[in-house]
Amino acid sequence: MSALIRSRRRLGALVVTSSLAFAGVAALVANPAGAASPDVVITEVYGGGGNSGAPYTHDFVELTNNSSSPVDVSGWSIQYASATGTSWQVTKLSGTIAPGTAYLVQEAAGAGSGQPMPTPNVTGTIPMSAAAGKVALVTTQTALACGSACHADAAVRDYVGYGTANDSETAPAPGLSNTTSAARIDPAKDTDNNSADFAAGNPSPGTLTGGPPEPPVDAKIHDIQGAAHRSPLEGKRVGNVTGVVTATSGNGFWFQDPQADGNPATSEGLFVFTSSAPTVSVGQAVTVEGSVVEFRPGGSGGTTNLTTTELTNPKVTVTGTAAAPAPTVVGPGGRVPPSTVIEDDASGDVETTSTAFDPASDGLDFWESLEGMWLGIDQPQVTGPTSSFRELSVVPAGASVRSVRGGIVLQETDSNPERVLLDDALTPIPDAKTGDKLAGVVTGVLDYSFGNFKFLPTTTPTVVDGGVTRERTRASSPAQLSVATFNVENLDPSDGDAKFAGLAQAVVHNLASPDIIGLEEVQDNDGAVNSATTAADQTLNLLTAAIVKAGGPQYAWRQIDPVDDAEGGEPGGNIRVAFLYRTDKAVKFVDTPGGGSTVPTTVTTDHAGRPHLSSSPGRIDPANPAWAAARVPLAGEFKWHGQTVFVIVNHFSSKGGDNPLWGRFQPPVQVTAAKRHQQAASVRGFVDQLLAKDKGANVVVLGDINDFDWSQTTDILVGSGKTALVDLPRTLPVKERYSYVFEGNSQILDQILISQNLRPAAAYDIVHMNSEFPDQISDHDPQVAKLIPLPSWVR
Numbered sequence: 001m002s003a004l005i006r007s008r009r010r011l012g013a014l015v016v017t018s019s020l021a022f023a024g025v026a027a028l029v030a031n032p033a034g035a036a037s038p039d040v041v042i043t044e045v046y047g048g049g050g051n052s053g054a055p056y057t058h059d060f061v062e063l064t065n066n067s068s069s070p071v072d073v074s075g076w077s078i079q080y081a082s083a084t085g086t087s088w089q090v091t092k093l094s095g096t097i098a099p100g101t102a103y104l105v106q107e108a109a110g111a112g113s114g115q116p117m118p119t120p121n122v123t124g125t126i127p128m129s130a131a132a133g134k135v136a137l138v139t140t141q142t143a144l145a146c147g148s149a150c151h152a153d154a155a156v157r158d159y160v161g162y163g164t165a166n167d168s169e170t171a172p173a174p175g176l177s178n179t180t181s182a183a184r185i186d187p188a189k190d191t192d193n194n195s196a197d198f199a200a201g202n203p204s205p206g207t208l209t210g211g212p213p214e215p216p217v218d219a220k221i222h223d224i225q226g227a228a229h230r231s232p233l234e235g236k237r238v239g240n241v242t243g244v245v246t247a248t249s250g251n252g253f254w255f256q257d258p259q260a261d262g263n264p265a266t267s268e269g270l271f272v273f274t275s276s277a278p279t280v281s282v283g284q285a286v287t288v289e290g291s292v293v294e295f296r297p298g299g300s301g302g303t304t305n306l307t308t309t310e311l312t313n314p315k316v317t318v319t320g321t322a323a324a325p326a327p328t329v330v331g332p333g334g335r336v337p338p339s340t341v342i343e344d345d346a347s348g349d350v351e352t353t354s355t356a357f358d359p360a361s362d363g364l365d366f367w368e369s370l371e372g373m374w375l376g377i378d379q380p381q382v383t384g385p386t387s388s389f390r391e392l393s394v395v396p397a398g399a400s401v402r403s404v405r406g407g408i409v410l411q412e413t414d415s416n417p418e419r420v421l422l423d424d425a426l427t428p429i430p431d432a433k434t435g436d437k438l439a440g441v442v443t444g445v446l447d448y449s450f451g452n453f454k455f456l457p458t459t460t461p462t463v464v465d466g467g468v469t470r471e472r473t474r475a476s477s478p479a480q481l482s483v484a485t486f487n488v489e490n491l492d493p494s495d496g497d498a499k500f501a502g503l504a505q506a507v508v509h510n511l512a513s514p515d516i517i518g519l520e521e522v523q524d525n526d527g528a529v530n531s532a533t534t535a536a537d538q539t540l541n542l543l544t545a546a547i548v549k550a551g552g553p554q555y556a557w558r559q560i561d562p563v564d565d566a567e568g569g570e571p572g573g574n575i576r577v578a579f580l581y582r583t584d585k586a587v588k589f590v591d592t593p594g595g596g597s598t599v600p601t602t603v604t605t606d607h608a609g610r611p612h613l614s615s616s617p618g619r620i621d622p623a624n625p626a627w628a629a630a631r632v633p634l635a636g637e638f639k640w641h642g643q644t645v646f647v648i649v650n651h652f653s654s655k656g657g658d659n660p661l662w663g664r665f666q667p668p669v670q671v672t673a674a675k676r677h678q679q680a681a682s683v684r685g686f687v688d689q690l691l692a693k694d695k696g697a698n699v700v701v702l703g704d705i706n707d708f709d710w711s712q713t714t715d716i717l718v719g720s721g722k723t724a725l726v727d728l729p730r731t732l733p734v735k736e737r738y739s740y741v742f743e744g745n746s747q748i749l750d751q752i753l754i755s756q757n758l759r760p761a762a763a764y765d766i767v768h769m770n771s772e773f774p775d776q777i778s779d780h781d782p783q784v785a786k787l788i789p790l791p792s793w794v795r
Contacts, residue, residue: 037066037157037158037190038066038067039065039066039067039069039071040063040064040065040066040067040071040073040097040103040137040157040158041063041064041066041137041158041184041187041190042061042062042063042135042137042158042159042160042184043062043063043064043102043183043184043187044060044061044062044181044182044183044184044203044204044205045061045062045135045160045162045173045176045181045182045198046059046060046061046176046180046181046182046203046205047059047128047129047130047131047133047176048110048130048176048177048178048179048180048181048203049107049108049109049110049114049117050109050110050111050112050113050114051110051111051113051130051178052111052113052178052295052296052297052298052302053113053178053179053273053293053295053296053310053312054110054113054114054178054179055114055115055179055202055203055235055293056114056115056116056117056203056205057109057110057112057113057114057115057116057117058106058107058108058109058110058117059106059107059108059109059110059126059127059128060104060105060106060107060117060120060203060205061078061104061105061107061135062102062103062104062105062205062206063097063102063103063104063105063137064097064100064101064102064103064184064187064188065097065098065099065100065101065103066100066187066188066190067099068099069099070096070097070098070099071096071097072095072096073093073094073095073096073097073103074093074094074095074096075093075139075140075141076092076093076137076138076139076140076141076157077090077091077092077093077137077138077140077141078090078091078093078105078124078126078135078136078137078138079091079135079136079138079143079144080107080126080128080133080134080135080136081133081134081136081144081150082129082132082133082134083129083132083133083134083161083163083164083165083166084148084164084165084166085134086147086148087143088136088143088144088145088150089126089143090141090142090143091105091107091122091124091125091126092122092124092141093105093121093122093141094122095121095122102206103121103122104117104118104119104120104121104122104205104206105120105121105122105123105124106120106122106123106124106205107124107125107126107127107128108124108125108126108127108128110178112303113296113302113303117205118205118206120205120206129163130176130177130178131163131164131175131176131177132162132163132164132165132172132175132176133161133162133163133165134150134159134160134161134162134165134167134168135159135160135161135162136150136151136153136156136158136159136160137156137157137158137159138153138155138156138157139155139156139157140155142155144156148166148167149167150167151167151168151169158190159194160173160182160194160198161173161194162174162175162176162182162194162198163175163176168194168195169192169193169194169197170192170193170194170195170196171193171194171195171196172194172195173194173195173197173198173199173200174195174198174199174200175200176200177200177275177312177313179202179203179273179291179293179295179312179313180200180201180202180203180291180312180313181200181201181202181203181204182194182198182199182200183198183199183200183201183203183204184197184198185197185198185199200313201237201291201313202235202237202291202293215237215239216236216237216238216239216240216289217233217236217237217238217239218238218239218240219233219238219239219240219241220241220242220257220259220261221241221243221255221256221257221267221268221269221270221372222257222260222261222263222266222267222268224238224241224270224292224309224311225266225267225268225269225270225309225371225372226266227263227265227266227357227369228357229306229307229350229351229354229357229364229365229368229664230294230307230309230351231292231294231309233292234292234293234294234309235291235292235293236291236292237289237290237291237292238289238290238291238292238311239288239289240287240289241270241287241288241289241290241311242257242285242286242287242288242319243255243256243257243258243268243269243270243285243286243288244256244258244283244284244285244286244322244323244324244325245280245281245282245283245284245285245286246269246282246324246325246374246445247282247374247426247444247445247456247458248277248278248280248281248282249425249426250276250277251273251274251275251276251277251278252271252272252273252274252275252278252310253271253272253274253278253280254269254270254271254272254372254374254445255269255270255272255286255288256268256269256270256325256372256373256374258322258323258325264335264359264360264369265357265359265365265369266369267368267369267370267371267372267373268325268373269370269371269372269373269374269445269446270309270310270311270372271308271309271310271311271372271447272288272290272310272311272314272316273293273295273310273311273312273314274314274316278316279316280316280318282324282458283321283322283323283324284318284320284321284322285318285319285320285321285322286316286317286318286319287316287317287319288311288314288315288316288317289314289315290311290312290313290314290315291311291312291313292309292310292311293309293310293311293312294307294308294309294310295307295308295309295310297448297449297450298449298450302450304451304659304660304663304664304665305448305449305450305451305660305663305664306350306351306364306368306448306662306663306664307351307664308371308372308447308448308449309371309372324374325374327374327375327376327441327443328370328373328374328375328376329375329376329377329378329441330370330375330376330377330396330420331377331378331380331396331397331398331399332378332396332397332398333378334376335366335370336396337363337366337367337396337399337417337418338360338361338362338363338366338417338418339399339414339417339418340413340414340415340417341361341362341363341415341417342362342363342364342415342417342661342662342666343362343363343364343365343666343667344361344362345357345358345362345365346666347666347667348665348666349664349665350364350664350665350666351664354666357369362417363415363417363418363662364417364662364666366417367417367420367446367448367453367662370446371446371447371448371453372445372446372447373445373446374443374444374445375443375444375445375446375455376441376442376443377394377396377420377438377441377442377455378396378397378440378441379397379437379438379439379440379441379464380394380395380396380397380422380437380438380442380461381394381395381396381397381399381406381436381437381438382394382406382432382433382434382435382436382437382438382463382466383395383406383407383408383416383419383434383741383744383745383746384407384434384741384742384743384744384745384746384771384772385431385432385433385434385741385771385772385773385774385776386429386430386431386432386433386774387743387774390423390424390428390429391421391422391423391424391429391452391454391743392421392422392429392430392432393419393420393421393422393743393744393745394419394420394421394422394438394442394455394744395408395416395418395419395420395744396418397437399416399418402735403434403735403736403738403746404733404735404736405434405435405468405768405772406434406435406436406466406468407434407435407738407741407744407746407772408744408745408746409734409735409737409738409745409746409747410708410738410745410746410747411710411734412708412710415661415745416744416745419743419744419745420446420452420453420454420455421452421453421454421455421743421744422442422444422454422455422456422457422461423447423449423454423455423456425447425454425456426444426445426456426457426458427457427458427459427460428460429457429460429461430460430461430462430463431463431774431775432463432774433466433468433772433773433774434466434468434741434746434772434773435466435467435468435772436463436464436465436466436468437463437464437466438461438462438463438464439461439462439463439464440462442455442457442461443457443458443459444456444457444458445458450660451660451661451662451663452660452662452743453662468772470510470768470769470773471510471765471767471768471769472509472510472512472767472769473510473511473512473765473767473784474512474765475512475513476512476514476515476784476786477786479788480761480763480786480787480788481515481516481587481640481645481786481787481788481789482512482514482515482516482784482785482786482787483514483515483516483517483518483647483700483702483752483784483785483787484511484514484516484517484518484702484782484783484784484785485517485518485520485649485702485703485704485750485751485752485782485783486503486506486507486511486517486518486519486520486778486780486782487519487520487521487651487704487750487778487779487780487782488503488519488520488521488522488543488778489521489777489778489779489780490521490523490527490528490569490570490573490575491503491519491521491522491523491539491543492523492524492525492526492527492528492536492539492573493525493526493527493538493539493542494526494527494528495527497546499777500542500543500546501546501549501550502777503543503546503777503778504543504546504547504549504550504552505550506769506770506777506778506782507547507550507552508547508550508551508552509550510767510769510782511767511782511784512784513547513552513553513582514582514784515581515582515585515587515640516579516580516581516582516587516638516647517555517579517580517581518577518578518579518647518649518650518702518703519577519578519579519580519649520577520631520649520650520651520703520704520780521569521575521651521704522536522539522540522559522575522576522577522578523536523539523569523570523573523574523575523576524536524539524561524573524574525537525538525539526572527570527572527573528570528571528572528573529572530565530571530572531572532564533574534561534562534563534564534574535561536559536561536574536576536578540557540559540578540580541557543557543580544556544557544580553582553583553584553585554582554583554584555580555581555582555583556580556581556583556589557578557579557580557581558578558579558581558589558591558617558634558636559576559577559578559579559617559634560576560595560596560597560617560618560619560634561574561576561597562574562575562576562597562631562632563597563598566629567627567629567630567631567632568629568630568631568653569631575631575651576631576634577631577633577634577649577650577651577703578634578649579617579634579636579647579649581638586640586641587638587639587640588638588639588640589616589636589637589638590612590613590616590636590637590638590639590644591616592612592613592614592615592616592618592637593615594614594615594618595615595616595617595618595619596615596619597619597622597632598619598622598623599615599618599619599622600618600619600620600621600622600623601613601614601615601616601617601618601619601620601635602614602689603686603689603690603692603693605693609693609694610644610693610694611644611646611689611690611693611694611697612637612644613635613636613637613646616635616636616637617634617635617636618634618635618636619632619633619634619635620632620633620634620635620648620682620683620686621633621682621685621686624678624682625678626675626678626679626681626682627679627682629653630651630652630653630675630679631650631651631652633648633649633650633651633682633683633686633703634648634649635647635648635686636648636649640789641789643698643789643790644697644698644789645698645699645700645787645789646690646697646698646699646700647700647702648683648686648687648699648700648701648702648703649702649703650679650683650701650702650703650704650705651703651704651706652676652679652680652703652704652705652706652707652713653672653675653676653679653706654672654706655670655672655706655707656672657671657672658670658671658672658673659671661743661745673707673711673712673713676705676706676707676711676713677712677713677716679713680705680713680714680716680717681716683701683717684716684717684719687699687701687719687723687725687755688719688723691723691755695722695723696755696757696790697755698755698757698758698787698789698790699725699754699755699758700752700753700754700755700758700785700787701717701725701751701752701753701754702750702751702752702753702785703750703751704749704750704780705717705749705750705751706749707749708747708748708749709727709729709730709737709748709751714727714730714751717751717753718753722756723755723756724756725753725754725755725756726753726754726755726756726758726759726762727751727753728751728752728753728754728762728764728783728785729748729751729752729766731764732764732766736766737766738766738768738771738781739751739766739771739780739781739782739783740771740779740780740781741771741772746771746772749780750766750780750781750782750783752764752783752785754785754787757790758787758788758789758790761787761788761790762785762786762787763785763786764783764784764785764786765783765784765786766781766782766783767781767782767783767784768781769781769782770782
């Protein structure tokens with residue numbers, strides 16, 4: 001299972017923590033802030049460090065020595081209290097501030113966004129509010145105890161209340177945000193009025209600008225967007241930016257310049273972050289002044305995301321009304337996305353290493369060139385089901401790479417750059433399945449979050465049924481041994497009767513009650529409750545009983561309880577693999593005692609030299625570090641009409657943690673692949689031991705391999721030469737090679753591999769009944785191989 005836990009993109013005013021930055025000096029004589037400071041003053045305060053969209057990783061306070069002599073601040077402190085608080089946190093200062101220079105105090109880090117801070121003079125750990133608070137420069141290192149009137153305390157050298165602070169010099173400085181600091185308009189001037197002395201603007205730690213802020217630079221939207229992944233005007237204040245409002249959200253609006261520059265590489269649309277609900281409406285012509293910011297969505301979890309270009313701290317003037325620009329069509333008759341390549345001009349961070357910006361050939365650049373624009377897609381075709389996050393993957397009509405059921409198949413050399421995700425940020429997204437399409441021209445604006453470009457419709461689209469139904473496989477003949485793999489997605493008794501009934505229906509009616517089933521993601525009896533329970537007998541008994549109730553045969557089960565909390569999966573669930581097998585058919589399980597959670601099964605031989613398992617069921621190589629925090633494979637020895645069959649069920653480590661396909665690092669780094677390679681080598685080594693004893697041994701390796709049919713993981717499992725296994729997904733046409741749909745890409749994660757002697761008799765079917773549908777009983781499609789194990793004299 002691939003699971004994502006996320007919060008929505010900013011939909012309202014941000015609530016965050018922050019720290020302050022200041023420059024100042026300590027005088028030897030008390031000079032309360034009620035009088036103008038003769039030397040050290042606070043020149044900048046910033047509390048949004050590290051939060052979403054923050055330009056710097058830490059909060060800070062900056063001080064400046066305005067006197068003609070050095071000031072020793074040893075024994076002094078910066079102190080912070082919340083907007084209405086009376087409890088003060090302390091950062092001790094040290095050293096001397098030279099005349100006319102800044103002194104930087106670094107405070108706490110937020111969630112991880114932003115660039116590193118300049119080297120500070122002193123480091124503290126105070127987490128401060130990005131929006132409102134109180135900062136004091138104090139000539140002692142004792143926490144203030146002056147209640148709500150600390151600006152007049154004799155030990156306070158300078159004082160800044162900002163936002164809704166209940167204490168300040170005369171009146172508070174402006175309210176702030178993740179992207180703005182309060183900076184002294186003239187570092188050399190202190191009028192004892194925070195409101196008059198400070199203005200909100202772009203944070204600038206360690207920098208004394210002097211004098212009033214520079215006037216904004218006149219710019220058009222395409223000047224701000226530029227032909228790149230980051231704005232050429234980033235960090236600048238721009239003005240006279242004109243356009244027509246195309247869409248609004250709970251914390252901002254998009255507007256677009258109807259006078260395009262004719263360059264398809266530069267977007268004509270832009271998002272304006274207003275923090276709260278904007279006062280403008282669609283169709284109004286506006287002129288905007290604001291600060292150009294590259295917002296990286298996702299906070300500390302979004303470091304692999306691209307940024308979106310935005311205007312923050314805006315001043316918006318409505319100049320009239322205007323006709324909305326015609327949507328830029330994506331697809332036939334308009335801007336046609338690249339067909340195979342996501343990005344081939346970068347090696348690492350595309351924001352710093354890309355050598356070209358080429359929307360005509362690179363999908364990442366293509367969608368970037370449309371960021372913020374009003375777009376239209378004519379009858380978009382659905383390539384994956386509506387997700388639990390209310391996202392829906394679509395491609396324009398005419399996209400070339402399609403599965404047999406209307407999806408798009410992920411391939412080694414084609415990551416499907418035509419794909420884009422519809423998102424419900426502005427309107428509900430309906431349920432749809434692979435193969436459906438959406439009626440008419442769907443219009444909206446283009447955004448980016450959680451590793452994907454997001455198309456945000458403003459009107460809920462209408463779904464046109466594509467006619468795709470759940471598949472059913474044919475029952476095996478009496479001469480065939482049917483072996484299946486099925487990921488049952490964190491199954492435990494707390495899932496309720498409906499989940500067990502749905503799985504039972506799948507086994508009986510969609511899989512035609514196979515002889516042997518390898519199960520993945522079976523949880524212990526109390527599921528996600530993190531107790532000492534590791535047994536899963538209740539889980540498996542409920543499943544087998546549900547199968548009988550659904551009209552299926554009686555199954556028996558075999559598994560080995562894992563070590564508590566040692567094998568990953570849902571916390572507390574003690575996930576594991578298991579076998580089901582029919583008790584009414586010729587298939588028999590060979591029970592050989594001695595297995596255990598930490599006991600490896602080995603290959604033994606009988607008097608005739610034929611291989612067997614030392615314990616069946618038995619775990620393969622459990623002490624191998626490859627299986628740390630992962631499910632240890634389970635081997636079972638079966639008999640079918642007198643023939644021995646070895647089945648190994650697997651659940652390799654997930655791909656969670658790999659770089660996203662549409663992230664800032666290209667090509668994406670699969671940081672999890674190395675562990676799967678080790679796991680494949682462990683399983684392959686065990687298969688080699690079986691085949692070394694009998695080159696004609698009937699061996700089936702199956703399960704959730706969590707890797708693609710073309711991957712190195714699969715290559716390792718397959719091996720080479722006369723003992724190479726046959727990877728059954730590779731025997732299918734490319735358009736049929738998928739068992740999982742992730743963010744609209746159909747792909748292989750589950751696999752069945754067989755020994756070569758089984759190949760001539762193998763029939764193989766991936767039963768598409770889950771991954772393409774929003775109402776799925778599991779997120780994986782099961783698959784079945786129908787085999788005829790051969791006696792040794794035939795081999």
